[in-house]
Amino acid sequence: MKELLKLYILFAKMGSVCFGGGYAMLPILERELVQNRGWCTKEELIDYYAIGQCTPGVIAVNTSTFIGHKLKGIPGGIAATLGFVTPSVIIISVLATILEYATSLPVVGYAFSGIRICVCVLIVSATVNLWKSAIKDKLGVGIFIVVFVLSALLGISPIIVVVLSGALGYAVSRARESDKK
Amino acid sequence: MIYIRLLYEFFKVGLFAIGGGLATLPFLQNLSVKYPEWFSMEQLMNMVAVSESTPGPMGVNMATYVGFTTGKVLGGICATLGLITPSVIIIIIVASIFEKFKNSKTVERVFYGIRPASMGLIAAAGFLVIKEALLNIPLFMENRMITDLFRLKSVIFFVILYIAYTKFKKHPIFYIALSAAAGIIIRF
Structure with a gap:
């Protein structure tokens, strides 16, 4: 204990x-x-x-x-x-x-109006930094674009995205390996 | 019952958000659409800033913040417990099959698909945040003038800040403080 x-x-x-x-x-x-x-x-x-x-x-x-x-x-x-x-x-x-x-004070409201722009910077640069380690080939780019569109424009649930992309990754890499054999 | 709902919703976030840091953001955006009375998109962005500027992992800070906004102290605790429960269960299982897991082909194959998807989710979350902060879509729809689409002051500040951030690589808290000061002076 x-x-x-x-x-x-x-x-x-x-x-x-x-x-x-x-x-x-x-x-x-x-x-x-x-x-x-x-x-x-x-x-x-x-x-x-x-x-x-x-x-x-x-x-x-x-x-x-x-x-x-x-x-x-x-x-x-x-x-x-x-x-x-x-x-x-x-x-x-x-x-x-x-x-x-x-946040009901005006000055805090203004401060956060600036901070929100900084949050955009943090998110964009995190995406750029992760790009190299996460996206290695054409299929990766394809998944990225499809997910981006589905999620940003159609608001599809991220859970569905994760499950489907995992299944796709599994199926594609398996098919590739059996092609080589 | 709000506490059970928080536990359940954050359990799902913990189970499906993969990659740390901002990985929980798309899930939280989704929650704010599903439960508009919990917290707004604008509040969520403030939470990101506060979570980046305080000690502790981003994902945990965000969960506590959302839980607190929704159900006070107990809400914060429930959301956090919900978030970490799947981790604890999964890691304990993984730890007992560590060697097998480390060399598993299946894990590698599944993650081959999930990694770019997780990036796409974060980028989409970023797009929604940028849409709110840098674009003025209602005004654009009204006037149909491309010049009305951008919040000019904000866009300029964004570009300057982005260049500074990638060039000098100081801790985010430095840029958050700087932006707070800029916000007070310029009033975006």
Whole structure:
């Protein structure tokens, strides 16, 4: 029990200093888990992170569960994950309460009119940065365009998109492999 | 019951949003269409900015924020628990078949299709956000003048900010603060 609490607190600590999740999280995990504690090796950490990327859900959450599970089994996975999200829940709840009242002030409204443009920049540049690693051939470009149109213009549910594209990817790469044989 | 609904909706987001960061955004846009009384598209954009500027993973911050807006503190907790539950279940299963999973052909094949689709979803979410922030479609529809289509000040600021962001690569929070100041001065 004490060990689980320790795990919970350590991950809460990491969750509270980790901005933006994703790649920002790796150096922090490496320092705390590999260098300071020796709980796993750097290679293991990178493996977990890679799996976190290709399983559903938030990458940072997946990686936390993985490490917690490795250290203390299922309860460990749960404790690490709950720890990691606790600071988010507290910080966002406090901020949301403040902002709920603040957005009625004109000055805050104007500030957010600028911030929304910045959000556009962040989203566009995230898309551009991801392009190389996600889209490798013509089929990828095709899927991208079809999904973009279906989602932006027709508002089709993203769940349907994910399921269908996964099935398509499976079918196409399987067919290609049997062609080679 | 709002809390159960939040748990259920965010469980689905956690199960299908793949790729981290902004991957949850298209799902949340979809939720705001499905439940217009929960939160508006404009609120969602403010949430993106706040989530980028606070510690913790984007997806978790967004879930807490949406949950909080919809059902206060307990709502935030339910949305977050909903989001992380599929992760915990899936990872625990994957961890026990780790070696098999790592070298699995099936996983590789499925992701061959999902990766570009996930990009398409994020780009579409970006398009909707840009449509709101940079274009003035009602005015364009009224006058049919192409010059009315763009919110000029916003477009110029967008271009400058984009160039600065890709060139200097400072943390997003820096550009968010800068844009807040610009918004107060220029009033987009």
